[in-house]
Amino acid sequence: MKLQYVKLKNFKSYPDQETTVDLSFDGIKLLVGENGDGKSTFFDAIIWAIYGKNKDGVDGVVNRKTKKDCKVEVGFKVGSSSYSIVRYRKHETNGNKLLFFKGTKNISQRTAGATQELIDGIIEIQYNTMISSVVLSSELYTSFLRSSRADRLKTFESILSLKEITLFYNKLKKLKEPIDEKVSKLNLDIDKTFVAIKSLSDNIDEYKDGVKKTLLAFKSEKEALQGEVFQLTSKISEYDSIDVDKEINNNEAYDIIIKRIKEIDELILIDKGKLTDINSLVAQLEDCEEQIDNYQRIDIQKELIQNKEYSDIKAKNEKVNTAIVKLSAGIVLTGHLDKNIKAFQDKIWNLEKEIKNIQEHLDTCPTCGQEVERELTEKLVADKNIVLDDVKVSLKKEKETLENDLIKNKEIDDAIKKLKGMVSEAIEPVHSVEILHAMSGKLKDEKNRSLLLKKDIENAESNNKEIETRLSAYRAEKKINVDNKSEPEYHTMFLKDLREKIVLLKDEAEEKRQNILTIDVKAKSSYDKGYIDNTQVTIKELKKTLTKTDKKLKKATIEKKHYEALLTIFSNKDSGFKKFFINKMVSIFNDRVNFYLPFFFDDDVEVDFDKDLNEVIKINKEEVTFASFSSGQKTRFDIAISFSLFFMVKMFFSSTINLLVFDEILDMNLDKKGFNSVYEIIENLGDFNTVFVVSHQEFYKEKFNHHIHIKRNSKGFSYIYNEV
Structure with missing residues (x-):
């Protein structure tokens, strides 16, 4: 599979306008930009279009601002045939469709799942192979040496395209299941018959x-x-x-008497609750009359007149203060003018110094010190004199403005002093108008309350007398019932x-x-x-x-x-086809990894993977563990393995894959030697492959002749700023 191009629209941070990146060239291109500008998005789009997989979830591919019409198209060749995959998400016309074309002919199947199977069969490269050895992303990439033995075997299986063997194995398991069930059932039937x-x-x-x-x-x-x-x-x-019936009748009569006694107790309790506390009412009346005496000691009318006089003086003072504030707002701040005058004076001094220096050396360039024609330096003196005259005019204007502002500020200060002399002293009254009005209302309320309390006391005395009469009658009835009750011999x-x-x-x-x-x-x-x-x-x-x-x-x-x-x-057993193929592949893999390791290490570093992909690492013939390496050394080791896996993909897919991507992999713990080693290898790979290096490091531009600069505009959309 030779990738030709990728086109994206409303995919992640990219806008509604279609953006295209060419993938058909042989060589190396640097994709550079700030973090979050959308560099990696092109390769996320390729993975999503081909496999329908995305680390941000099914709807994470849609631009968060436009929220619709997401579309990615990837074109590629297999042999002499051209193909294109078009995948949509939340598209107003095409919904979430997956379309597959051979040339211009639509060869999509009836369902998206069937279309995906057709795509997988044609491209032959599985998803795990793509992210572990072709598109190496710092987010998706998993270190080969830090992964489990099972994951390592999966990587090899995907590179060898042993999917058909796995499918046949699973099919055999399903075919064997009814045989197992039949044998188990027959054994069970025999056991049951023996037992019977x-x-x-x-x-x-x-x-x-x-x-x-x-x-x-x-x-x-x-x-x-x-x-x-x-x-x-x-x-x-x-x-x-x-005699059960007789005893039950006696018990029922006893229960009626007990029930009535309880009812009487409840009635007595209720009536006691209705008795009025006359002492409390008398105390409230005394408190009310005391409040009336307190309010009548204050001359409310006199204090209202004092409040009116205080308000008039206060209003007059507020008007004067308002006028002072308005005048103060007119005062002009002159600090910036002083700074400007100083700046102009400094500029005039510098210009005069530059002109003098040029006039003293008319045959020499003032910048580089080389000899130049006098005509050029004389023109430079004339230009600087024009600038000097302009600066002097600006300085004069600033000084005039400063002088006018100072005169105006003096006039305002004089007016403010005159107004401050008009402010009068106001003595604040003891009580505010609101409090005085409230006191007047409360005095009236307390007098009304006094009349009501006297009436309540009179009514309470009459009500309590009636209740005491009823309570006496209840107590007499209760005594008769208590005297007549007889405890039963047996419980009901x-x-x-x-x-x-x-x-x-x-x-x-x-x-x-x-x-x-x-x-x-x-x-x-x-x-x-x-x-x-x-x-x-x-x-x-x-x-x-x-x-x-x-x-x-x-x-x-x-x-x-x-x-x-x-x-x-x-x-997956040792006697199986898979292990046979993997054993053959491991030898090639070991040779290729050990071919790349010297590019990254000065010491003699070698690794040997056995048939189960367990590694033995040696430095100068001494066995060490991968954990003993520093972070930078581990990154170098991982990159050497990634190059080897890419080589294996090229070898097992007849060199049909033309793409190799380092998505911020080179930014992870690599020193200058490590970077130079990677660059030397990919420079050779670039002769026959499309190699992309994705980074936010601007200084990488010096190393790469071709680069694409990605930026985000003020609206938050990514775009190709320039391509060199």
């Missing part, structure tokens, strides 16, 4: 022994029931000595339980008599000859079924072993 035959045979023997035991048990049970009937009859006679619940218990005992006694009759009937029919004969026939039929089932089991077991052998061949 043994159980029925044991049942016949147990049945005969059981009949004998049953007859003896029936005899014991009958004797026990007869004893229980005698005990129940004795209890019933004992309970019948109490006990009597009701006793009545129910007598009925239950009679029912139980009758039930046990019926059980005795049933035992007599069962004893007569305890041996069943027909049961014995039928059971023996059933045992014979089960033995025939057992023979047939055993033949089926042998046949199914042979079929199961065939599937197990095939599964072993297509599994």
Whole structure:
């Protein structure tokens, strides 16, 4: 697959206008810009368009500002055929469609899933291969040496395109499942049949022994029931000595008296609550009359006149102060004029100094010190004299402005002093107008309250007298009821339980008599000859079924072993195809990694991966662990492995992949040597590949002849600022 271009519109930070990046060139391009400007977005778009995967979720691809019409198109070639993938999200016309074209012909399938399968089959490069060895993003990339053994194997499987073997393995597993179920079911059926035959045979023997035991048990049970009937009859006679109905009637009469006593207590409590606290009312009346005396000691009318005079003086002073504030607003600040005059004076001094210097050296360039024609320096003197005259005119204007502002400020200060002499002293009254009006209202309210309290006291005395009369009557009735009540001998619940218990005992006694009759009937029919004969026939039929089932089991077991052998061949085990291919690949991988390591390390560093992709690292022939490396050394090691994986992809896909991307990978812990090593390798790769280096480091421009500068405009949209 040779990528040709990527076009994006309303994808992440890019706007509604279509942005295109060429992917068909051979060489190296630097994508540079500030963090968040949208450099990596082009390669996120390629991954999303081809695989439909995005680290920010399904709707994370849509521009947050436009919120719709997201579209990405990726063009590529496979052999001589041209293809293009167009993927939409929240598009007003195409919704969330996935379209696939061969040339101009739409070869999309009926569903997006089927179209994705068609794309995967044509490009042949799996997603994991793409992000681990082609588009190396600092966000998506996972260090090979820091990943698990299982993840390493997945990376190799994806590069080798062993997907079909995995699919066939999974298909075999599904085909084997019904065979496993059949074998399990047949084994279970045989076990069940054995158990059934043994159980029925044991049942016949147990049945005969059981009949004998049953007859003896029936005899014991009958004797026990007869004893229980005698005990129940004795209890019933004992309970019948109490006249339950009479005792319950006596209890109900007692309950009525108790209920009435409680009602009287509640009525007494309610009436006591209705009694009025006359002492409280008298205390409130005394407090009210005291408040009236306090308010009448203040001359409210006199203080209202004093408040009016105070307000007039205060209003006059406020007008004067307002006039002072308005005049103060007219004062001009002159600090900036002083600064400007100083700046102009400094500029005049510098210009005069420059002119003098040039006039003293008319045959020499004032900037570089080389000899120049006198005509050029004379023209430079003339130009600087023009500038000097302009600055002098500006200085004169600033001085005139400063002088005028100072005269104006003096006039304003004189006017303010005159106004301050017109301010009068105002003595604030003891009480405000609002408080005085409130006092007048409260005095009236307290007088009305005094009249109401006197009326309440009169009514309370009359009401309390009526209540005391009722309370005396309640107390007399309660005494009569207390004297007449008689405590019952038995509790009502006990009597009701006793009545129910007598009925239950009679029912139980009758039930046990019926059980005795049933035992007599069962004893007569305890041996069943027909049961014995039928059971023996059933045992014979089960033995025939057992023979047939055993033949089926042998046949199914042979079929199961065939599937197990095939599964072993297509599994991840050492004897499988996958391990065979990976073992061959590991040797090439080791050679390629060890080819790149000297570019990054001065010491003799080598690595050897075994067939399970477990590594042994040596420095100067001494074995070390990956964890012992510094962060920068680990990054160098990771990049060497990434180059090796890219080489493997090129090798196993017949060099059809033309793209290699380092998305801020070079910004991670690389020193100058590490960067130069990477640059030397990708410079060679750029002869036959499209290589992109993505970085926010501006100084990288010095290294790369071709670069694309990405920026964000004031509205927050990304765009290609320039391409060199």
